[in-house]
Amino acid sequence: MNAAGQTDLSALFLSAARQFNKASRYSYASLRPNLTFDQATEDFGQMIGQPGETIVNRALTDLLWEFVGLETVLQEILQGKRPYYRLEHVNREQKEGTLRYLTFLITPLNDVMPTKRLLLLVEDTTDYGRLHQNLVQDRNELRLIRQDLAEANDKLQQLNRLKSLFLAMAAHDLRGPLTSIQSFTGFLQEDITDDEQLEFVDIIAVQSDRLQRLIADLLDLDQIEQGILVLNWRICNLNEVIEGVVTALRPAIKMRRQSLTVDLPTRPLLINADSERLTQVIYNLTDNAVKYTPEGGQIRIAARRSRDSIELELVDTGHGMMASQVSRLFSLYYRSAEAQHSDIPGSGLGLFIVKTILDAHQGEISVESKLGQGTSFMIRLPVNH
Numbered sequence: 001m002n003a004a005g006q007t008d009l010s011a012l013f014l015s016a017a018r019q020f021n022k023a024s025r026y027s028y029a030s031l032r033p034n035l036t037f038d039q040a041t042e043d044f045g046q047m048i049g050q051p052g053e054t055i056v057n058r059a060l061t062d063l064l065w066e067f068v069g070l071e072t073v074l075q076e077i078l079q080g081k082r083p084y085y086r087l088e089h090v091n092r093e094q095k096e097g098t099l100r101y102l103t104f105l106i107t108p109l110n111d112v113m114p115t116k117r118l119l120l121l122v123e124d125t126t127d128y129g130r131l132h133q134n135l136v137q138d139r140n141e142l143r144l145i146r147q148d149l150a151e152a153n154d155k156l157q158q159l160n161r162l163k164s165l166f167l168a169m170a171a172h173d174l175r176g177p178l179t180s181i182q183s184f185t186g187f188l189q190e191d192i193t194d195d196e197q198l199e200f201v202d203i204i205a206v207q208s209d210r211l212q213r214l215i216a217d218l219l220d221l222d223q224i225e226q227g228i229l230v231l232n233w234r235i236c237n238l239n240e241v242i243e244g245v246v247t248a249l250r251p252a253i254k255m256r257r258q259s260l261t262v263d264l265p266t267r268p269l270l271i272n273a274d275s276e277r278l279t280q281v282i283y284n285l286t287d288n289a290v291k292y293t294p295e296g297g298q299i300r301i302a303a304r305r306s307r308d309s310i311e312l313e314l315v316d317t318g319h320g321m322m323a324s325q326v327s328r329l330f331s332l333y334y335r336s337a338e339a340q341h342s343d344i345p346g347s348g349l350g351l352f353i354v355k356t357i358l359d360a361h362q363g364e365i366s367v368e369s370k371l372g373q374g375t376s377f378m379i380r381l382p383v384n385h
Contacts, residue, residue: 101129236275284350293318
């Protein structure tokens with residue numbers, strides 16, 4: 001390469017390099033109108049993965065197959081019909097087997113006399129190329145993962161629909177015979193005069209009522225999971241709700257020889273709420289107090305109205321809990337280790353449903369408990385929503 005040619009080529013190289021967005025490693029060469037190499041920098045062969053190869057007088061497509069079929073485009077640049085041609089991030093395998101990413105830019109070597117020669121500028125964009133390849137690969141993997149997730153979601157929705165159908169059918173089939181059991185139990189409670197026999201019938205009544213509540217809890221859980229828990233709002237008297245629960249659980253309390261104190265105001269505690277759902281809340285909490293309070297223990301239910309809410313407190317002298325147990329108390333299916341290893345029945349649904357129903361009423365529930373000293377639940381329900 002002569003000095004004049006080198007100077008001319010270097011100046012035009014700097015002008016062409018400005019078209020690249022960032023500094024990088026460059027090599028360059030010039031091409032004759034017949035698209036053979038005229039000049040090249042010393043590292044040009046190394047850059048294109050052909051170290052030691054003769055560059056000058058070789059055909060462009062002989063060394064760079066990427067330009068095969070582009071002869072017409074390059075002639076248009078020589079004729080001034082096209083300002084430049086660019087190939088971005090082409091990967092070329094090196095002698096040692098690694099991949100290098102290159103960007104090629106071809107422009108007229110001399111803007112005044114474009115038919116003389118072409119400038120071929122080569123930029124090493126390996127870092128960018130590898131990053132781009134990794135991004136494309138990650139995007140393809142994410143697309144596959146998204147597709148797999150969509151298919152899994154469709155299957156889960158189908159299983160969820162089948163589960164809901166199964167629960168609805170099971171509830172229907174269970175409630176029929178259970179209603180008969182409860183009806184005939186009621187007749188027996190009215191007719192039997194023998195105390196021992198009456199106690200047995202009371203046990204049947206309590207357990208059948210508990211089964212009825214469990215069926216309701218399972219159906220409610222299904223609705224909660226689907227996000228379709230329905231509330232039937234109306235003005236109701238919380239005193240009557242509490243008294244109904246106490247009446248239903250009185251036989252169980254009697255069998256366990258527990259004492260129950262109910263402290264309600266003389267004036268009705270009126271609230272806009274779903275009375276059936278509130279019955280579930282109070283029943284589940286009271287039933288838990290009965291189950292976890294030893295025989296001879298005490299249970300107290302108190303309700304009062306404050307300025308903008310109704311407060312319901314339920315206190316027992318049961319086993320109590322540690323702070324770690326209290327923090328998980330309203331989690332789905334949670335039962336303490338003591339409960340799991342005891343003969344106390346339970347499914348871990350009741351308190352989760354309690355919390356969900358109270359949230360739907362914009363209410364709050366808090367718990368205080370000490371191991372061996374009992375538990376206190378406090379419910380606050382707004383009266384003006």
